[in-house]
Amino acid sequence: MNIKNINLIYFSPTYTTKKVAYAIAKGTGLKINEYDITHIHKAPKAPFFQRDELVLIGLPVYSGRIPVVVLEYIKELSGQGAPCILLGVYGNRHYDDYFAELADILSQRDFAPVAVAAFLGEHSFTDKVAKGRPNTDDLKIAQQFGRDILNKLNISTDNYLLNKEDIPGNRPYRPYNKNNAPTPAYAPAVDDACTNCRLCAEICPTEAIDFNDIRQINAQECIRCCACVRACPVEAIRFTQEEFYQAKRFLETEFADLHREPMLII
Numbered sequence: 001m002n003i004k005n006i007n008l009i010y011f012s013p014t015y016t017t018k019k020v021a022y023a024i025a026k027g028t029g030l031k032i033n034e035y036d037i038t039h040i041h042k043a044p045k046a047p048f049f050q051r052d053e054l055v056l057i058g059l060p061v062y063s064g065r066i067p068v069v070v071l072e073y074i075k076e077l078s079g080q081g082a083p084c085i086l087l088g089v090y091g092n093r094h095y096d097d098y099f100a101e102l103a104d105i106l107s108q109r110d111f112a113p114v115a116v117a118a119f120l121g122e123h124s125f126t127d128k129v130a131k132g133r134p135n136t137d138d139l140k141i142a143q144q145f146g147r148d149i150l151n152k153l154n155i156s157t158d159n160y161l162l163n164k165e166d167i168p169g170n171r172p173y174r175p176y177n178k179n180n181a182p183t184p185a186y187a188p189a190v191d192d193a194c195t196n197c198r199l200c201a202e203i204c205p206t207e208a209i210d211f212n213d214i215r216q217i218n219a220q221e222c223i224r225c226c227a228c229v230r231a232c233p234v235e236a237i238r239f240t241q242e243e244f245y246q247a248k249r250f251l252e253t254e255f256a257d258l259h260r261e262p263m264l265i266i
Contacts (some may be wrong), residue, residue: 001083001153001160003054005031007047009077010058010087011038011070013205013225016121016134017089021058023139024085024117027146030054038205040069046076054153055079055111057102058087060121062223064096064174066105069206069223074102079111083153083160086116086167091123092130092255095263100169103162113162115149116265117142124226125248128256141262148266166265186241187222188229190215193236200228200237 006025012018018036025032037043049055057074059067066074084106088098095118103113119142120133134142153160187208190200194214201209208221209228224244228237239245 002052003030003083003150003153004052005033006054006056007033007035007049008056008058009035009037011040011060011067011205012036012058013038013060013203013227014121014124014230017058017060017087019139020089020117020119020121020134020142021056021087023142024056024087024146024149027143028054028150029147030150037070037073039207040073040205041207043073046073046078048078049080049082051081053082054085054149055082056085056087057106058089059102060225061088061090061095061098063176064094065098065176066101067223068176074105075109077106077109077111079106079109082111083114084111085149086113088118089121089134090118091125091251092120092258092260093251095168097169097171097173099167100171101173103164103167103169104171112160113167114153114160114266115145116162116167116263117145118263120260120262123251124224124230125244126252128252138262141264145264145266152266162265168263168265184243185219185222186239186243187217187219188237188239190217190237193234195234195236197233199231199233203227203231
């Protein structure tokens with residue numbers, strides 16, 4: 001195949017998915033087109049692709065599934081036979097049925113899945129789980145993966161499509177649990193250390209934080225990505241709910257000491 005470019009479509013509130021996506025793209029050596037859908041309300045119109053374009057769709061794995069907030073956008077994409085890389089970045093627990101779900105949607109939208117990659121990203125709830133990931137070694141692996149994918153496409157005319165059974169995951173998919181469903185809704189709180197810089201409102205992917213009054217946070221819109229918590233320069237915003245800390249303690253107890261390597265299928 002004569003691939004003319006690589007198109008990155010990514011949702012990356014804490015930038016881990018973006019880092020891996022760009023490393024894979026860099027490895028291909030192709031011209032990069034970017035579709036950043038992190039601020040989903042301002043995302044570019046779902047594009048159409050051609051068979052001579054390589055598409056990478058990278059998302060964080062939320063409780064073993066595609067993040068609900070981007071689901072409709074992904075369903076509006078059109079592949080028209082374009083080869084597609086499925087990238088999932090997860091916080092050291094598991095990616096569960098994320099890839100099966102994504103592959104099913106993309107196949108229905110006329111994409112041709114050619115590669116799958118699961119990379120570690122430091123968990124948004126705690127820096128004790130997958131701390132510092134993706135690291136330098138991860139990004140080197142990602143670049144080589146990009147080179148390998150392009151080589152596969154260059155030497156194959158019609159035998160590049162992954163078989164359905166090669167893509168990990170179960171059907172029916174893992175049920176959405178409380179951490180990836182609209183309810184129960186809760187959001188972080190802002191304390192008196194706040195300097196009103198509004199950075200939290202600027203980076204919130206769902207516009208859950210009111211730019212004019214950042215103490216007003218819409219719990220129904222909050223997806224608990226923790227982008228605001230990580231970005232606050234004075235640590236004035238944080239989750240205070242016991243439910244959040246129960247999840248955090250569970251992750252730190254079960255997965256803090258577990259080392260995983262990227263999972264690659266090509």
